[in-house]
Amino acid sequence: MITIYDQLVSWIGRYVSVPLLLTRLTIGVIFIQSGFGKLTHLSDATQFFMEIGIPFPYLNALFTSSTELLAGTFVLLGFLTRIAAIPLTIIMLVAIITAQFTHIGSISEFFVLREWDYIVMLSVVIFSGPGKASIDYLLRRTPR
Secondary structure (H helix, E strand, O other): OOOHHHHHHHHHHOOOHHHHHHHHHHHHHHHHHHHHHHHHOHHHHHHHHHHOOOOOHHHHHHHHHHHHHHHHHHHHHOOOHHHHHHHHHHHHHHHHHHHHHHHOOOHHHHHOOHHHHHHHHHHHHHHHOOOOOOHHHHHHHOOO
């Protein structure tokens, strides 16, 4: 006997691509804006990287901003999505370690970090994929 709960779960399961799309769009916009902002104010980004002790601050600011812009665009479009989400996750881990770690006084303060939120969203994309509303999905369905 199929229950109302089973029907509801089945219906929700058909639309799993919706939260994946919303997650991708959110992450994409955030990182595109961040990367573009750093690139257009590269001297400020370099200065900040220098202040928090990141080695080779200019090269790392250039690398980080370019990666955020390019990988953010890929995530937004759903192109090479899982691969593009990995360097963004690493950038957020580095941001937590270098810029946020000394400000964290408790585990609850860790879990409200914006960078942690991004890591969680990126992990959803890495492990669940981009969903049906993506270039990756279209490329997989195209006969070769």
